[in-house]
Amino acid sequence: MAVIEAEHLSKRFGKKVLAVDDVTFSIRAGAVTGFLGPNGAGKTTTLRMILDLVKPSAGSVRILGQRYRDIPRPATRVGALLDSSGFHPGRSGRNALRVVAAGAGLPDTRVEEALTMVELEGAARRAVKGYSTGMKQRLALACALLGDPEVLLLDEPANGLDPEGIRWLRTFLRARAAEGRTILISSHVLAEVEQTVDDVLIISKGKLLAQGAIGELTRTAQPVVRARSPQAEKLEALLTARGAAVNRLDTALAIRGPASAEVGEVAQANGVVLHELFTEVPSLEDLFLEIAGTRREL
């Protein structure tokens, strides 16, 4: 069952900026979906359209089968982390959450639970203006969790987090996913979500380039054979002549087309010494670069 369904969704700001261009996708229940793309790709605008904060120029989007604004007590069904700066600087972390909880009709006990979940209990009485970027990000995450929602939309949740914070976030998201929640997480740092997501949506320049299970997409991505040889130039010429796409940097080669066994056989048959030969499993980043057509080999 699809939790979020977008159909031909577009958003134009003014006459010149087409932030989202005819995007159609669906997010399945219980999956962690990575919404991937470079900065300015249209991820945030799409998330805000899902949440009725930005009005689509064309198309429609439904979450849990209806428009966000039609969901009764939406904070109890959908939690969103959009912007860690959306807090009054003079308000304490606890009061910032209490305000949101009160507006959503949630009891103050949820505030304490959410503070505990993001490990901010110790700083709850401090004004938000004294928080670090990482603490604000955790506070925003606590906001998203206030209503114990079944769907989480997280826009660049690792922004501003240090490596320890990113590890904490990864563990945190895994735990939420294990509870069966549907999570849509946008990011431009692909390595950051690679170990967490089941499905991916890849967007660039407002257009959706690919969607599907990460396993399937990486299987379809062409593997890269990497070789290192003191005669790299000769090997490059031999492989290129056989139709392979080869990129060379000094003694290192990145080869697309032939399998590693074939590369090894060509090298042996032509007396080329190899110091290294292996097949690289495509990473999410490789997949993204290949789909987005922005790959710069080596």
Added chain:
Amino acid sequence: MISLLRAEFLKLRSTRTSLGLGIAVLLVSLVPTVLLIAFIPTHLLNGGELGAGATLVTYIVLVFGILGMTNEYRHGTITYTYLATPRRARVMVAKLIVYGSTGALAMLAALLVAQLVGVIGLPMRGVSYHVPGGGALADYARQIGVAGLVTCFGVALGAFLRAQVVTVAGALIWALLVEPLIVAFKPGVGTWLPFNVFGQVTSSSIATDAGNLAAHSGLTRPEAFLVSVAYIAVVSVAAVVVSMSRDVT
């Protein structure tokens, strides 16, 4: 709606805006009243000086109302407000109720402080203090009501225009400069202008106090009240209509 009202009251209590309002109201009700009681000749002390700060309080609650809405945009908290309550008209109604009642309470507090100054200060000048009678009490009640209306007008203006500095500066320039000039040179038009209309609801004190809020009376009090409510309703509805199509980015 109850939870929304609770959230709005909590917003007020959890920042320094309400503290600033309290201090400002205390100062503008205390200082002019003390100065008047201390320095004007005793034969002119007739109890009217106890409402000297009312006009200033009205401007303070106007700014307070504007800040109530524009602060949401300035600090980006409007995102969480609309996520919790996507029906934007409900947010507007809650703000009008909460800020309107707080503005009215601020005026009540200002009038009480002024009376307290009178209780202490008038006998020190050898003048007896008289508890306000029916007419004066009705006048004070109207001032309290107008403070609530002006605060609501500020909220509606803030929601409509969104930009804090522009809205505060524009509203004050309009109320203190533009509108009095129009009232002076085109009284027929001025009668219907918003701050003049608010002043005509009270007419006996605010209208004549500083000559800013309503100098020209062309409407009866009930008419002025109805036009005041109409102003707030029109700007509020316009703000809601605009906010429905406004992107929160």
